[in-house]
Amino acid sequence: MIQTLWFCLVAVIIAGYVVLDGFDLGAGAIHLLVAKTPEDRKRVLASIGPVWDGNEVWLLAGGGTLYFAFPALYASSFSGFYLPLMMVLWLLILRGISIEFRNHIDSPVWTPLWDAGFCVSSGLLAVFYGAALANVVRGVPLNASGDFFLPLWTNFRTGTEPGILDWYTILIGVLSLSALVVHGALWVRYKTSGELSARAGGFARGVWWLLGVLTLAATAASFLLQPQISANFRDYPWGMVFPLLAIAGFLGMRQRGELAAFLSSCAYLAGMLTSAAFGVFPYVLPSVARPGFGLTIYNAAPAVYGLQIGLAWWIPGMALAAGYSVFVYRRFAGKVS
Amino acid sequence: METALAADRLHFAFTATFHYLFPQLTMGLALLIVWLKTVALRTGDEHYHRAARFWAKIFAINFAVGVVTGIPMEFQFGTNWSRFSKSAGGVVGQTLAMEGVYSFFLESSFLGLFLYGEKLLGPVGHWAAAALVWLGSWLSGFFIVATDAWMQHPTGYSQGPGGEFGLASLWDLLLNPWLQWQYPHVMLGAVATGAFVMASTGAFYLIARRHEEYGRIFIATGVGGALFASLFLLATGDGQERNVALYQPVTLAATEGLFTTAQGAPLAILGQPDTEAGRLDNPLLMPKVLSFLTYRHWAAEVKGLSDYPRDVWPDQVPLLYYSFHIMVGLGTIFIAIAAVCAVWLMLGRLYDSQPLLWILMLSFPFPYIANTAGWMTAELGRQPWLIYGILRTADGNSPQVSEGNVLFTLVGFMGIYMVLGMLWLFLIYRELEHGPGGQERPV
Numbered sequence: 158m159i160q161t162l163w164f165c166l167v168a169v170i171i172a173g174y175v176v177l178d179g180f181d182l183g184a185g186a187i188h189l190l191v192a193k194t195p196e197d198r199k200r201v202l203a204s205i206g207p208v209w210d211g212n213e214v215w216l217l218a219g220g221g222t223l224y225f226a227f228p229a230l231y232a233s234s235f236s237g238f239y240l241p242l243m244m245v246l247w248l249l250i251l252r253g254i255s256i257e258f259r260n261h262i263d264s265p266v267w268t269p270l271w272d273a274g275f276c277v278s279s280g281l282l283a284v285f286y287g288a289a290l291a292n293v294v295r296g297v298p299l300n301a302s303g304d305f306f307l308p309l310w311t312n313f314r315t316g317t318e319p320g321i322l323d324w325y326t327i328l329i330g331v332l333s334l335s336a337l338v339v340h341g342a343l344w345v346r347y348k349t350s351g352e353l354s355a356r357a358g359g360f361a362r363g364v365w366w367l368l369g370v371l372t373l374a375a376t377a378a379s380f381l382l383q384p385q386i387s388a389n390f391r392d393y394p395w396g397m398v399f400p401l402l403a404i405a406g407f408l409g410m411r412q413r414g415e416l417a418a419f420l421s422s423c424a425y426l427a428g429m430l431t432s433a434a435f436g437v438f439p440y441v442l443p444s445v446a447r448p449g450f451g452l453t454i455y456n457a458a459p460a461v462y463g464l465q466i467g468l469a470w471w472i473p474g475m476a477l478a479a480g481y482s483v484f485v486y487r488r489f490a491g492k493v494s
Numbered sequence: 495m496e497t498a499l500a501a502d503r504l505h506f507a508f509t510a511t512f513h514y515l516f517p518q519l520t521m522g523l524a525l526l527i528v529w530l531k532t533v534a535l536r537t538g539d540e541h542y543h544r545a546a547r548f549w550a551k552i553f554a555i556n557f558a559v560g561v562v563t564g565i566p567m568e569f570q571f572g573t574n575w576s577r578f579s580k581s582a583g584g585v586v587g588q589t590l591a592m593e594g595v596y597s598f599f600l601e602s603s604f605l606g607l608f609l610y611g612e613k614l615l616g617p618v619g620h621w622a623a624a625a626l627v628w629l630g631s632w633l634s635g636f637f638i639v640a641t642d643a644w645m646q647h648p649t650g651y652s653q654g655p656g657g658e659f660g661l662a663s664l665w666d667l668l669l670n671p672w673l674q675w676q677y678p679h680v681m682l683g684a685v686a687t688g689a690f691v692m693a694s695t696g697a698f699y700l701i702a703r704r705h706e707e708y709g710r711i712f713i714a715t716g717v718g719g720a721l722f723a724s725l726f727l728l729a730t731g732d733g734q735e736r737n738v739a740l741y742q743p744v745t746l747a748a749t750e751g752l753f754t755t756a757q758g759a760p761l762a763i764l765g766q767p768d769t770e771a772g773r774l775d776n777p778l779l780m781p782k783v784l785s786f787l788t789y790r791h792w793a794a795e796v797k798g799l800s801d802y803p804r805d806v807w808p809d810q811v812p813l814l815y816y817s818f819h820i821m822v823g824l825g826t827i828f829i830a831i832a833a834v835c836a837v838w839l840m841l842g843r844l845y846d847s848q849p850l851l852w853i854l855m856l857s858f859p860f861p862y863i864a865n866t867a868g869w870m871t872a873e874l875g876r877q878p879w880l881i882y883g884i885l886r887t888a889d890g891n892s893p894q895v896s897e898g899n900v901l902f903t904l905v906g907f908m909g910i911y912m913v914l915g916m917l918w919l920f921l922i923y924r925e926l927e928h929g930p931g932g933q934e935r936p937v
Contacts, residue, residue, distance in 0.1 A: 207606035210561070214598040220568050221591030228583025228658070235572025235579075236892035242573055243903045250562040250910060254917065257558035261921055304576070306894035459584025460652065460660025467588065470664075471595060478599035485603045488614065 159464045160454040163226040164441070166471070168434040170222055174215035175286070175430055176340075176423045181205040181212055183341015185252065185279025186334065188272060191345065191360055197353045198272055202256065203493040204348035209256060211482060213249075218478070225467060229303055229457040230441045237297060237305040238289065241321050245285050252278035280334060287333020291326035294433055295319065295382050296443035299450040303457075315382055317446045325378055332371040336429070339364050339410065340422045347415040350492050354415075361418075365410060372407065372429075376400075379436065385443065386436035396435045403428025501900040502574045502891040507873075508904060509566055511866055512911050516560030516918075518865050521635055521681065522688020523553050524628035526719055530711075531621045545711050546624075547612075548930030549692070554609050555921045559914055566907070568594075574900065578880050578890035584660045585651050585667065586641050593637035601630030632681060639677045640668060645881050646872065647672035647741045659884070672741065675733035676872075682727045683868060686828060687861040689719030693835070694858035695926065697851040705931040710845055713854065717839055721832035727825055732787065738875065739788045742882060744802045745875040748811045749818040750784055751777070752798045758782040759796035767815045772800055808877045817870035824864040831857060 184205055192198040224231045235242060255274035259267070295315055297305045310320035313327075322330075342361035346354045380386050390396055406428055409421025437443060441457050444450040458464065527549050534542035568590060571579050579587075607615060608623040615623060644651075650666025651659045661667060693716025699709030739746045747753070751762045751774040761784040765777035785794040799807060808814050831853060838844040845851075876882055880890040 207610065210605070211599065211602040213565075214594060214602050217565065217568055217598055218591065218594030221587060221594040223587075224568075224571070224579065224583050225585075225587025225591050228587055229580050231572045231583055231587070232576035232578075232580035232892075235569060236574070236576035236895055239573050239892070239895050239899055240903075242569060243906065246566045246569060247906065247910060249565055250914070253562040253565075254558060254914065257554070258917065258921065261555075261924070302893075303580075304894050459658065460654055460662075462652075463584045463588060463661035466661065466664045467591075470592065474592070474595035478595060478603075481599055481603035485606065488607065488611070 159461060159468075160458045161439075162468075163458070163464055164434070164438065164454045167219070167223055167226055168431060170215060170219040170475075171434075172427045172430040174212075174219050176426050177212040177215055178209070179283075179337045179340050179426055180344035180419075180422075181209040181341070182279045182283050183337035183339070184345050185275045185341070186283055186338050187342055187345070187357070187360060188276040188279070191342065191356045192353060195268065198268070199260075200349050200353060200493050201345055202259065202275075204345055206256070207489050208485060211485060213253075214478075218475075222471070225459070225463060227441055227452075227454070227457040228459055230452050233299070233303050233305065233452060233457075234293070234297075234442055237307055238292065238321065239306065240309060241285060241289070245282065245289075248278045248282050248285070252282065283334040283337040284330040288322065288326040288330040290333070290430075290433060291329035292319075292321060293442060294329075294379055294386075294437055295323075295325055296440075296445040296451065298446050299442065299444040299452065301450060303450065303452055315445075319445060325382060328371070328378060329375055332368070332375045335364050335368045335371055336422075336426060339368055340419075340426060343410065343415070343419040343422050347419045348493055354492075358415075361410070369407065372403075379433070383437065383443065385438075385440060389436055389438060393435075396432075399428055399432040399435050401428070403432060498895065498897040498900055499888055499891050501897045501904065502895075503887070505574055505900050505904045505907075506570055509563070509570065509907055509911075511869070512907075512915075513560070513563040513567060514865065514869060515862060516556050516563060517631070517635070518684040518687045518862070519556050519691060520553065520560050521631045521684035522686070522691070522719075523549055523556070524624075524631045524688075525685060526688050526692055526715060527553065528621075528624050528628045529715060529719075531624050535617055535621055541707055541711060544930050545708055545715075548708070548925070550609060550624075551925050552922060554605075555918065555925070557605065559918050563911065563914065574892055574895065575880075575890050576892040576894075578885065581658045581885060582881060584658065585644060585648075588661055588664070588667065589637045589641040589644070593634050597630045597633035597637065601627055601634065604630065635681055635684070636677055639680050640670065640673050642872070643670045643673035643676050646676070646876055647737075648881050648884055659881075672737055675730055675737055679727065679730035679734050679868075682723045682730060683861070683865045685719055685723040686727060687865060689716045689723055690828075690854075690861045691858050692716035693720060693854050694856070697854035698926070699929070700845060701848070701851050701855060705929040708930040713835075713844065714839060717832060717835045717844070717854075720828065721836045724825060724828035724832050728829065731822070731825065736788060739796075742875060743797055744799065744806055745808055745814075746788065747797060747799045747802070748808045748814050749871060749875060750796075751815050752784065752796060753800055754798040755795065755801050756798065757785070757795045758793045759784040759788075759798075761787065762819075764819075767812050769811050806878065808875055810874050810877065814871060814874040814877075817867040817874060821864050821867040821871055824860050824867070828861070828864070 184201055188198065188201050192201045251274050255271040255278065259271035297307060298317060299305050308320050310322040311318055313323045315323050315325050339361045342357045345357035346361065403425050406421045406425030410418050410425065412418045412421065439453045440451050441454055442452040527546055530542050530546040530549065534546060604623045604626040608627050611623065612620045644667060647670060649670045650661065650663035652662040654660055692712045696709040696712025696716060699705045751765055751767045752759055753772045753774065760779035760781045762774055763778045763780060765774040768775050782792045785796055786792050788794065788796055835844055835850055835854060838847055838850055878886055880887040
């Protein structure tokens with residue numbers, strides 16, 4: 158029971174990370190495309206400047222939470238996804254210094270360099286995150302002790318010897334990139350004004366169609382590859398609220414209201430991620446070859462005391478963190494000039 | 495897995511050592527900036543406001559490098575040390591998650607307001623933002639040192655049927671007796687770095703005859719902080735060493751280069767440990783001092799390395815011995831420099847004493863060396879255990895990750911960190927060149 162609760166909390170913190178850091182990743186991925194002048198680029202960065210670091214903390218808090226709530230999952234997945242994870246870390250380094258160092262020197266050599274670093278690292282991270290999620294949904298070749306090591310790619314087919322990249326994980330990677338591009342574009346549209354805001358809005362409307370096609374394809378592929386998903390939706394039909402949230406969010410992104418469209422995008426991302434979590438439950442890392450080797454919330458969790466006492470500090474701590482975030486976002490309300 | 499182990503250890507040692515160059519300045523400066531802002535608030539002296547703003551810019555650059563080099567650390571437990579994470583994640587994951595939840599959110603939320611919100615928040619609000627950033631950074635230090643303290647001296651855990659360690663008492667984890675000395679010792683080490691860097695910058699400005707009014711503020715604040723930190727480093731280091739004697743006696747023998755058990759054991763000031771022959775070559779000894787320092791009794795017996803089986807000796811005795819002696823030696827020199835400068839400061843002669851200004855200006859690398867050597871002492875002293883007495887380092891790394899993969903990513907980190915180091919130097923140089931007294935310039 159307490160393991161199920163922690164599964165939900167980990168899903169919440171990951172969804173929180175994707176919704177929050179997602180908009181600054183998306184803003185980064187479209188940075189060079191929508192912001193044409195030096196002033197526009199400064200405004201895109203100003204729209205995320207005071208909040209991006211706090212958004213990224215959700216990743217660290219999520220990693221820590223995953224670590225103590227499901228240590229066997231943390232150990233198995235981080236060592237098994239060794240190479241792509243290291244690349245993610247390097248991209249996070251490039252992205253962090255690109256944002257923080259860019260404005261130190263106003264020079265036609267310095268700023269474009271960091272603008273490019275910000276854009277490339279943001280876009281690639283969006284693809285990597287999608288591919289990572291897809292690897293978890295598809296499953297990995299776990300051995301009896303719960304370990305695996307995946308090469309970057311094999312023959313691009315799913316099956317019992319997949320790579321990090323196969324047709325499915327690439328599909329989800331591209332879906333993730335387009336979802337975060339729309340998310341980031343709607344944020345830039347909401348936080349800026351004039352031509353920049355209009356261009357970002359146009360960008361979001363264009364990519365929205367692609368996002369729709371990819372969402373359908375990804376949903377079909379996921380049901381095909383992971384039988385647990387259809388089993389869960391059949392056994393617990395109330396779980397349909399998660400995909401319905403995603404659909405409502407998807408349709409809501411077309412709204413004229415800038416904030417409403419952005420919040421719809423938040424709902425879409427949260428709906429998609431919770432749908433995936435609901436679909437694989439109780440697995441946290443399915444096995445492709447031998448279902449019995451899969452990691453579940455039961456065999457990946459530690460002694461119950463740690464999970465119980467964890468609730469006692471985790472919930473007030475996250476409430477406090479939410480309080481700071483509300484304070485910062487309110488201080489920072491309105492459009493950037 | 496055998497050869498990968500050495501690569502895994504080097505991988506963590508490199509990324510952790512490089513990373514800690516930045517947080518030590520962040521945590522030290524955070525306190526000193528709160529001090530500068532407190533003086534500014536109480537006296538209304540504009541110089542102190544500007545001094546605080548100048549150090550906030552240095553802080554921001556340093557903080558950014560600390561964050562991006564810190565993120566990998568949390569993931570490396572899983573990538574390179576999966577058997578450790580699997581068996582101990584239920585315990586160490588608690589403190590690492592607490593760091594994220596209780597300190598990173600606090601720090602990141604108020605850092606933006608501290609750096610860009612001085613006009614928005616007003617003087618008192620801005621002081622509060624600085625204080626919250628300080629609190630966040632020191633809480634972060636607490637949770638990290640608590641994690642290390644548990645690996646040095648595991649408390650509050652139980653072992654499950656599969657051999658994995660689970661948390662049995664949160665209080666025993668957070669009130670670990672090891673932590674009670676190690677945490678203040680580590681924080682004071684950070685204050686020493688911040689204080690010497692500040693005093694060194696002030697001495698540079700006085701020698702170069704630029705921004706002299708600020709140079710004097712930096713020197714006075716830095717020397718005061720350095721004296722405070724170095725005296726309490728001595729006291730907490732003594733407490734820490736007695737914890738080592740109590741919980742890791744074989745490590746005590748190795749750090750002190752004591753090979754044979756002795757009553758009234760001498761303290762080795764100099765000497766080279768020869769682990770093959772089992773003796774300290776060319777020693778300079780203070781008779782009976784080690785017995786007194788360890789047990790407060792001149793004739794007490796201190797056990798030497800030869801009384802312990804080889805398989806519980808730390809596996810790098812000379813490196814451990816030298817690290818410890820460099821830390822202690824530098825700590826002693828810090829007290830001397832800070833005390834002489836403080837006396838000269840009170841006599842009103844420090845700002846005109848070229849020799850002392852030069853010593854201060856050249857002092858800044860040494861607290862970095864001492865902090866690094868201190869962590870090397872702690873972590874090499876923990877060997878051959880990953881969790882002292884219950885999990886060997888050789889049983890903790892990732893079985894599936896080959897040596898080649900570890901070396902490849904280690905070289906990658908080395909390259910990236912070299913570029914980061916150069917960028918840091920370049921941007922810090924620009925801030926020092928611009929100085930605290932010039933035209934205000936938006937960051």
